[in-house]
Amino acid sequence: MQGNLTALSITIFIILTVVLIGFLSGRDKKVRSSVEEWSVGGRRFGGLLVWFLVGADLYTAYTFLGLTSTAYTGGSLAFFAIPYSVLAFFISYFFLPKLWKVANHHKLTTLADYARERFDSKLLSILIAIVGVLMLIPYICLQLSGIQDTLQIAGTGFINVKVVVITSFLLVALYTFFSGIKGPTYTAIIKDVLVWAIMLFMVVSLPMIHFGGWTPMMDRIVKEAPQLLTIPTDGPKGIPWFITASLVSALALFMWAHAATGVFTAKSADSLRKNAMFLPLYNIVLILVIFLGFIAFLVLPKGTDPRFALLTLIQSSYGGVAQGLAYSTIALASLIPCSIMAIGASNLFANNIYRDWINPKVKPSRLTMITRGMVFVVIGLALLFGLVFPSALVSLQLLGVSGMVQIFPAIVISLFWKNQTREATIIGLLVGLATTFTVYGTGNSYGIYEGFWGLAANFLAIVVLNPLFVKKAKSNTNPVKEFLFNKKAKETSLAKKGA
Amino acid sequence: MKKGILTILVLLPFVAQLALLPFVNKIGPIIFGLPFFHFWLFLWIVLTPLCTYGIYQLQKSKGGLE
Numbered sequence: 001m002q003g004n005l006t007a008l009s010i011t012i013f014i015i016l017t018v019v020l021i022g023f024l025s026g027r028d029k030k031v032r033s034s035v036e037e038w039s040v041g042g043r044r045f046g047g048l049l050v051w052f053l054v055g056a057d058l059y060t061a062y063t064f065l066g067l068t069s070t071a072y073t074g075g076s077l078a079f080f081a082i083p084y085s086v087l088a089f090f091i092s093y094f095f096l097p098k099l100w101k102v103a104n105h106h107k108l109t110t111l112a113d114y115a116r117e118r119f120d121s122k123l124l125s126i127l128i129a130i131v132g133v134l135m136l137i138p139y140i141c142l143q144l145s146g147i148q149d150t151l152q153i154a155g156t157g158f159i160n161v162k163v164v165v166i167t168s169f170l171l172v173a174l175y176t177f178f179s180g181i182k183g184p185t186y187t188a189i190i191k192d193v194l195v196w197a198i199m200l201f202m203v204v205s206l207p208m209i210h211f212g213g214w215t216p217m218m219d220r221i222v223k224e225a226p227q228l229l230t231i232p233t234d235g236p237k238g239i240p241w242f243i244t245a246s247l248v249s250a251l252a253l254f255m256w257a258h259a260a261t262g263v264f265t266a267k268s269a270d271s272l273r274k275n276a277m278f279l280p281l282y283n284i285v286l287i288l289v290i291f292l293g294f295i296a297f298l299v300l301p302k303g304t305d306p307r308f309a310l311l312t313l314i315q316s317s318y319g320g321v322a323q324g325l326a327y328s329t330i331a332l333a334s335l336i337p338c339s340i341m342a343i344g345a346s347n348l349f350a351n352n353i354y355r356d357w358i359n360p361k362v363k364p365s366r367l368t369m370i371t372r373g374m375v376f377v378v379i380g381l382a383l384l385f386g387l388v389f390p391s392a393l394v395s396l397q398l399l400g401v402s403g404m405v406q407i408f409p410a411i412v413i414s415l416f417w418k419n420q421t422r423e424a425t426i427i428g429l430l431v432g433l434a435t436t437f438t439v440y441g442t443g444n445s446y447g448i449y450e451g452f453w454g455l456a457a458n459f460l461a462i463v464v465l466n467p468l469f470v471k472k473a474k475s476n477t478n479p480v481k482e483f484l485f486n487k488k489a490k491e492t493s494l495a496k497k498g499a
Numbered sequence: 500m501k502k503g504i505l506t507i508l509v510l511l512p513f514v515a516q517l518a519l520l521p522f523v524n525k526i527g528p529i530i531f532g533l534p535f536f537h538f539w540l541f542l543w544i545v546l547t548p549l550c551t552y553g554i555y556q557l558q559k560s561k562g563g564l565e
Contacts, residue, residue, distance in 0.1 A: 082540045083516035277551045283544045
């Protein structure tokens, strides 16, 4: 179907404006003066900025397109995203402030940095970095397909979609290179405001357009498609799947490199506590958006590609201006998270693969340059895979969460368990990954989320093996362990820092 | 006493949003235009931050937050 010229112009105009703001936010040279400035904004962001940044991170184009399409095909299973993210923020309250304090005090910018210092292990940190980068690139590709689908609906007949997608991603890479985390932060505010306004507008207007209001809509769903409104009690994706998928995804959320980047920008542990309180409120809009998938189910002709459920619904319901605003919201929800994800992945690569393993003596200024330059490599790889071998990525995308959660014991449990050993943690991580891949590869998940089996095996391996190595771990200490577990040392080192 | 409240506040969001799911997985009654299952999830979007806030206040009053 032919796109809509008004809608397309609005979309392109908004994208370009946001790219411009991305560049302007890096006017001050200081933003690229060091890795710490460029990647975590010198840790000076207050509660509200972090809220926008983490929100922008996690509520992406894929969230809106993917969940409505799941609702369209799989009914209420799509709502697993709600307990998942509500619990993720709740859980974060208990460990992020602590993690932030360690990172702040020891000038760490990635989760792999933390693991290296906590366990004195470059092996563990490179494993975490590899998992992080490997899982993040397919995730960036998902965003890419988000904007590609949007432009395809908006611009068919007017533009060459691929060329525009590549151009817009290169622009994003360029402003990320230039402005660092400041770029996505300021543009995230625009994106989040648009997301809230446009999604609420859609949630109110679409039921009115098609059914005369929310209540008549719900009556129709209850009458014609009640199977959409509950979760199956068993089967490959029933209640046990829903519960384990929510829990595992919740534990995995802040293990993603881009989420960690957002967290490390905070200026105090307390701003993270407040964020843990207020971030769940983001889901008020999300839960309503998922219902749009049900509208698509009732309204769209059978045989519509589920991937395009929301976009086709927008196209068939609105005039040019509203279409344009909706498309640009989705496009921004794809581009801005990409920028933060690219920073997260570049940081892991430069710090924990390049510096830790290839060139430990690298000068800070050169490391900063390498970190920034990696943005092009990361986004380039995502473009390459996304456009050239899209099918190779599907498995990695599906396994992303299940893979990421395997670093949870290394990052979170280690904040609280003094005698957790390096050896057991590394073996646990490998066992967890192997189990996840095996369960996924053989398809024997017994109605439970794959990552849950992996995480269970991971924990089991750590608990069983830890006593074998604990003697050595007890006698060794290091500044991070002192900071975490030795109250007195912590006070003196904090006092020294203040002086 | 305070410790008991703290434990309850920590466990409540998990129990409500995971353990109780098999019991709330139904369409009726429809409340505020949402089927009961979705109403329940919506309710906890609002109640979970209140639990977090409660925990925050309790910890603060104990002086447990630096």
